[in-house]
Amino acid sequence: MLKELKAPLAILAELSHRCPLSCAYCSNPIELVEKNKELDTNDWLRVIDEAADLGVHQIHFSGGEPTVRKDLEQMVEHAHKRKLYTNLITSAVLLTRERLEKLKKLGLEHVQVSFQDSERENANHIGNFKGGHEKKLEVAKWVRELGMPLTINAVMHRQNLQNLGNMIKMSVDLDADRLEVANVQYYGWALKNRAAFMPTKDQLESSMEIVEKARKDLKGILVIDYVLPDYYAKRPKSCMGGWGRQFLNISPEGKVLPCHAAETIKSFKFDNVKDKSLSWIWENSEPFNKFRGTDWMPSPCKTCDRREIDWGGCRCQALALTGDVGAVDPTCEFSPLHEKIFGSATEESSHEAPEFIYRLPSNQEVEPVKK
């Protein structure tokens, strides 16, 4: 058993990178894991056992789209049996009511449905999936009819922030318990489309007002999670609650990552659940230990009074924006690059938004669908 290091609270199980949608902001890696490389059922069931033995509380079944896996039922059932709190993070478009009902019976405790917008046409344009929005609304209703708690996940950006108020209203109308307003994170595929998504400063200011008012008006009715987009923030977000501190992420092929974008750090070799136990990896894996705690931090992080709040921000972002994975997260105002980053965001958002570059399962870029 682990001694000083606390066990992770939650694991994000990315069952597959396959997904029927092709959102232009997809944060999965450019190189997707192919179906024949995915972990099999027994691997996942063993991982669930190892997580429960470690003392993990929650398991989030995610992807890609987790419902593409026909063995999702077995995993939910097993996780529930091992007393893990089970959460399904889904685009919802593949679900039937029968399957949802079955998953509930097997122990599914919470469903999180992603929405691309509150407006049908724009939503389906962003996800590049005809009929998607209508189906999502239907599934969200089933979730509540079956008595399960519902979180709406709304990825917001320049092209839908004007509908934030409607998104909140939609969440209330759907009787959701929680709305997660996620600003686009520019990792993986999303980075290709940054200029199309980067919000303007005005948009952000008004969106913060909307959220603050709604939080007050909807107290006890809808919980709204909202994080300021990095590029306009003064301090970095505490990414994953600190590197290797609370969460671990398992990729479809079994690599254990401190966060789902960590594979962008090419210098790391990530251990695989096929070779090592989860407990060994959590404790000994080199990438996990590299940025754990505060010893690795550069100045000014090392002496910052927020060092155990922000935990040095996001390593993937530091790498993407500075070329140095160990650098101060440039979204922090104490980074020498902060002004430049802020400037590039303002600059990008001041131009007309370019067309999306969609991702396809084949990894090939395709011509954008005209609105």
Added chain:
Amino acid sequence: MKERLLLKNETIPIIPSHVRFEYNEVRKEWVLLAPERALYPDPIAIEVLKKCDGKISIQLIGEDLAKKYKAPVEKIIKDIITMLQDLADKGFLKKC
């Protein structure tokens, strides 16, 4: 549209079915688990939450604890309501 639950002395609080209040044997700690959230209640909160079983009112919970800790019942009830209202607003608690 649902309404905000405002707790009063006579409210009978209960932890809803999708929220789990349990002792984790591996971690050796009590935890309140809800969608994407885990809270670690302090010893007093643990005692209160154990009584949120849908059987007794906040008034009775307060009287029990006042007796146990030899403290004024009004003050205890006020503290319980403050604590539980916060949990209710986050969706961790409902009334019976």
